[in-house]
Amino acid sequence: MAFVKFHQPCPLCDSSDAASINADGSAYCFSCYKRIPDYANPEENVQDFKTYKNNSMNDNEGSFSALTDRSISLDTAKKFGVKSTSSPDGTIISHSYPYYIANEMVGAKIRNCKTKDFSWRGSPKGTMLFGQQLAQTGGKFITLTEGECDAMAAYEMMGSKWPVVSVKNGAGGSVKDVKENLEFLESFDQIVICFDNDKVGKEAAQKVARLFRPGKSKIVQLPDEFKDPNDMLKNNRGAGFMAAWWAAKTYTPAGVLDITDMKEEFFKNDEKESIPYPWEGLNEKLFGMRQGELVTWTGGSGLGKSSVTRELEHWLLKTTKHNVGILALEENWKRTVYGLLSIEANKRLYIKQIRDELPAGELSRYFDKLHDKENAHRLIVHSHLGVQDVEELFSKLRYMIIGLDCKWVVIDHLGMMTSAMGEGDERRAIDNIMTRLRSLVEETGVGMMLVSHLRRVDGNKGHENGVEVSLSHLRGSNGIGQISDCVIALERNQQSDDPIEASTTRMRILKSRYTGEVGLAGHLLYDKDTGRLNEIFVEEKEEVEL
Structure with a gap:
């Protein structure tokens, strides 16, 4: 007979984990050395081992x-x-x-x-x-x-x-x-x-x-x-x-390797392929995006973080065969789908008045083009506005990744997750969530994109005025930058009198563990007619810190 449960509390002594239970319901305590024929009813049939005085x-x-x-x-x-x-x-x-x-x-x-x-x-x-x-x-x-x-x-x-x-x-x-x-x-x-x-x-x-x-x-x-x-x-x-x-x-502790013994493992071709970004400026510095990485996108309020991640979600659906999971915690799931259909149609279909102008059946055709046939069952979306329980959210994340085979997930945004923690210390809550997200990436190999907000900066100008972003501007904790594989900031002077400047977003790499390259990585111009972000090339002098 073999033990089927281990480290159980003993009902006969103070030990919290010394009892092991057999398949027939009997048990033995390795602390007080007593056998319990019926663990469920120990008071009725406890038998001491025979001992001499x-x-x-x-x-x-x-x-x-x-x-x-x-x-x-x-x-x-x-x-x-x-x-x-x-x-x-x-x-x-x-x-x-x-x-x-x-x-x-x-x-x-x-x-x-x-x-x-x-x-x-x-x-x-x-x-x-x-x-x-x-x-x-x-x-x-x-x-x-x-x-x-x-x-x-x-x-x-x-x-x-x-x-x-x-x-x-x-x-x-x-x-x-x-x-x-x-x-x-x-x-x-x-x-x-x-x-x-x-x-x-x-x-x-x-x-x-x-x-x-x-x-x-x-x-x-x-x-x-x-x-x-x-x-x-x-x-x-x-x-x-x-x-x-x-x-x-x-024996060596887990995580400590003698590299001489690891040659065969080292040369196994288990590296994930790089998926190019839709914008060449990012590819030049980052060589694309990869599963097994946690990439944080950050920027001031209203500067287009959700628009950028929406472009990336659509890009992954169109250029890979991977399933994509989206947790957009500040919008209804239909708004998420309308956003993706808008990119597919090059029209701002999330606006009802524009949808009403479409010929009959055209919206359905866009839907089928993006989500039917070979694309069926590839887009998985979180359906609840906001999040009440962070444990429930992590359960949904695991289900998306493991149960529904999502190779990429987008979380928008970290602040909503933090508020669900009910933790008075924002820094501690963020560190806890970031550590758990990092562990999930390591465990499953998923490619994760996370949206994070910035704190307000000192001075007369804020991020809505195009202030250059640094890692120290990340809101709440240094752990965001430390745990992420890559941090990309979005900058835009939305208050500019120049309509082109007010509609142009700069992409700035603040950290890249894969390549080590940082600095300005390109410009995206928002097209009000199509709702799309198109890469443009702007001559701009800048010092880059390595």
């Missing part, structure tokens, strides 16, 4: 014999002091694993081979690791396993050359067991960890490896078809076990 035992129950149910020889069983009981027909009934303090046997862990339950004679408290009494302190190698039979199996397959010990309480209690015997294990040059070949065992091996000084621990990766060392012994795969044992890699 003193902390010593004179003998271990059973007799020495080969553990035929585990393919472990008589010599190995004798070496570890493991006895067994058998039925008249020779079937093994139980194993008895001795546990020591120094050289004195003080307890035995009894395994019922039929039910696979455990009980104790004597007391497990303060005992050493299983098999530790056989090993002298210090040496080149020691192997650490998840169970007693695995320790004996590994010892046998290694030809009895090096000491092998096991934790007392399986994967769930492994960290506690190792901490109690850390000085002994640290006395060896190398600690080779060989836990079970399942998710729980692998996670426990990582946690145990962290306890040792850097470079001392190695983790064995068993062949996929075997669940533990004893399984390999039973299948006569001693040579395969030794190959895996010698191939064990030194």
Whole structure:
């Protein structure tokens, strides 16, 4: 029987996570060492392990014999002091694993081979690791396993050359067991960890490896078809076990790589393709946009941030086969769709009076052209104006990306998300949201475009007067610029008396992690007849900071 739930609270002691639950509803606590036959109703049937009043035992129950149910020889069983009981027909009934303090046997862990339950004679408290009494302190190698039979199996397959010990309480209690015997294990040059070949065992091996000084621990990766060392012994795969044992890699914390070992991974062609922007000025500095990047678009109020992202949404729908998700938190979903149809038609169809001038059926034809046939089901739009709960919004984002396969998402805007946090500290709320967005990009590889506002600047002129934007103008937190892969600002003097200047937006790159290039990246002229942003080329002198 195997545990199906781990790190559960124990109803018998103060531990919040030491109990593990079996498939039949029974449980065992690795803190108070008690078995709970019915975890759901512990008060009715709790059974304490048998213990002696003193902390010593004179003998271990059973007799020495080969553990035929585990393919472990008589010599190995004798070496570890493991006895067994058998039925008249020779079937093994139980194993008895001795546990020591120094050289004195003080307890035995009894395994019922039929039910696979455990009980104790004597007391497990303060005992050493299983098999530790056989090993002298210090040496080149020691192997650490998840169970007693695995320790004996590994010892046998290694030809009895090096000491092998096991934790007392399986994967769930492994960290506690190792901490109690850390000085002994640290006395060896190398600690080779060989836990079970399942998710729980692998996670426990990582946690145990962290306890040792850097470079001392190695983790064995068993062949996929075997669940533990004893399984390999039973299948006569001693040579395969030794190959895996010698191939064990030194544990390093996640995210720390020895590049010499990473050559094959390094040359895998897993880079995302660059999708060109619709404007050449951006392409010259950024070499397009890529999935797996978080790009923040910023600018003053009313300076065209939504118009620019709408052009990009339409561009992705027309030039790629990728699904696109839009979370426009300040507008109704129909307004979002009208905005995209306007770009498709080169007419401002979001204005009712202009729509009314269209011939019958023409609006439907534009809709079908953008959202039917090969483009069907590619545009996913958030349908609720505003956001009441940021957790709900992140749930929708994940669904768009993972459930509906959106390769690109546009969020307009960060300020609306921040207000839904209910956090009094705006900077902290922004940092929290930006970190979560960054994690989502890293996890899923989505290409994310985020709209963010600017704070008001000191002086007589504001951003509506065309003030040059810098990263310090981002509203609320430096985390926006730090976490984003790219930050692009929009500048426009909308108060200019010159109608061309008042309709021309400058695109300024404030940060580009991919290319490192910053500075002015082009001009977009708004066409009032079509509602489109068209790139124009303007001679403009400017210093660029690198």
